[in-house]
Amino acid sequence: MNLTHAHECRCPSGENPYRPWPARITSIRDLTDKEKLFELRLIDPGVREAFNFHSGQFVELSIFGVGEAPVSISSAPSKQGFIELCIRKAGDVTGAMHAKQCGDIVGLRGPFGRGFPFEDMKGHDILLVAGGLGIAPLKSLINHIHDERHEFGKVTILYGSRNPSEVLFRYQFDMWKHRDDFDLILTVDQPDDTWDGETGLVTKLFDRIDVDPDNTFGAVCGPPVMYKYVIDEMRKKEMDVDRIYMSFERRMKCGIGKCGHCGVGHQYTCIDGPVFNYWEAMNLQGAI
Ligand SMILES: Cc1cc2nc3c(=O)[nH]c(=O)nc-3n(C[C@H](O)[C@H](O)[C@H](O)COP(=O)(O)OP(=O)(O)OC[C@H]3O[C@@H](n4cnc5c(N)ncnc54)[C@H](O)[C@@H]3O)c2cc1C
Numbered sequence: 001m002n003l004t005h006a007h008e009c010r011c012p013s014g015e016n017p018y019r020p021w022p023a024r025i026t027s028i029r030d031l032t033d034k035e036k037l038f039e040l041r042l043i044d045p046g047v048r049e050a051f052n053f054h055s056g057q058f059v060e061l062s063i064f065g066v067g068e069a070p071v072s073i074s075s076a077p078s079k080q081g082f083i084e085l086c087i088r089k090a091g092d093v094t095g096a097m098h099a100k101q102c103g104d105i106v107g108l109r110g111p112f113g114r115g116f117p118f119e120d121m122k123g124h125d126i127l128l129v130a131g132g133l134g135i136a137p138l139k140s141l142i143n144h145i146h147d148e149r150h151e152f153g154k155v156t157i158l159y160g161s162r163n164p165s166e167v168l169f170r171y172q173f174d175m176w177k178h179r180d181d182f183d184l185i186l187t188v189d190q191p192d193d194t195w196d197g198e199t200g201l202v203t204k205l206f207d208r209i210d211v212d213p214d215n216t217f218g219a220v221c222g223p224p225v226m227y228k229y230v231i232d233e234m235r236k237k238e239m240d241v242d243r244i245y246m247s248f249e250r251r252m253k254c255g256i257g258k259c260g261h262c263g264v265g266h267q268y269t270c271i272d273g274p275v276f277n278y279w280e281a282m283n284l285q286g287a288i
C-alpha cells in the first residue's frame with residue numbers, strides 16, 4: 001500500500017509555508033442556509049501551476065485581518081487551475097468568507113496533509129460514506145473517481161443529512177440519481193413532503209448494499225459520532241481494516257506540523273492525516 005505521499009508538501013509557498021498566496025473568488029454558489037461553495041483561482045500563474053493536490057487534502061484559508069481556518073478541497077485534482085471550497089458559516093473566518101463577493105481576494109496556504117490513496121484504490125470497488133459536511137472532502141474523491149471512472153469497479157455512495165434542506169450538492173446528486181455507474185443512496189433523519197429518498201441514519205443503508213470484502217476500499221467522513229457506527233457496519237461486511245479510510249477534523253493552527261494543536265495520540269492530524277486508515281486510527285488514542 002503506497003502511503004509515501006503522506007509527507008510530501010507541495011506547498012506553493014516554497015520556503016515560507018506561512019505565507020498565504022492571494023486567490024480570487026471566481027464564483028459563489030449557495031448550497032444551503034449555512035454552506036456556500038466558493039471557486040477560487042490563485043492569482044500568480046506559477047503558484048497556480050505548482051498547486052497540485054490529492055483528494056482529502058486541505059488548505060489554510062486566510063481572510064486578511066480576520067484569521068485562518070483549515071478547509072478541505074472539494075473539487076477534483078483532475079480539474080486544474082481552480083479549487084472549490086464548501087464552507088459552513090461557523091465563526092470568524094468562515095463568517096467573513098460568507099460575506100465575500102465574486103472578485104474579492106483571499107489568501108491560501110497549502111495543499112496540506114495526507115489525502116486518500118487514490119492510486120491504491122484503482123482497480124477496486126469503492127464504498128463512500130458521508131454524513132453532513134463530511135461530504136466536502138469526499139466530493140473531491142467522488143468527482144476524481146468520476147473523471148477516471150473506468151479505473152474502478154462498483155462505486156457506492158451513502159450520504160446522510162439531517163433534513164432535505166441540509167443535503168449538500170443536491171444539484172449534482174439529483175442529476176446522478178439515475179446513473180448506473182454510481183450506486184447513490186441519500187438518506188435524511190427528518191424527511192419533509194419534498195423528500196423521495198431514504199429516511200433514517202446512514203448506517204441503516206448498509207442493509208441495502210452488497211460489499212465484496214476482498215475488493216473494496218471504504219472512505220468515510222462525517223461528524224465524530226458517526227465513525228464508530230459506520231466502521232462497525234463496514235467490519236460486519238468483513239472489509240479489511242487497512243482499506244477503510246477516514247478523514248478526521250481536529251482544531252488546527254499551522255497546518256504543517258509545527259504548533260502541536262492538532263495532536264491525536266502520537267501523531268499530528270495536519271501532516272499524518274487528516275486521512276487515516278482504520279488500522280492506524282485503532283492505534284491512535286482518542287482518534288475515534
Ligand atoms: C482538516 C480540516 C478540514 C476542514 N474542512 C472544512 C470544510 O471543508 N468546510 C468547512 O466549512 N469547515 C471545515 N473545517 C472546519 C473549519 O476549519 C472550522 O469550522 C473552523 O473553526 C472555522 O473557523 P472560523 O474562524 O470560521 O470559526 P471559529 O471562530 O474558529 O469558530 C468555530 C466554532 O468553534 C467555536 N469556538 C471558537 N472558538 C472557541 C473556543 N475557544 N472554545 C470553544 N469553542 C470555540 C465557535 O463558537 C464556532 O462554533 C475543517 C477543519 C479541518 C481541521
Ligand code: FES
Nearest residue numbers: 253255259260270
Ligand atoms: S496544526 Fe499545527 S501541528 Fe498540526
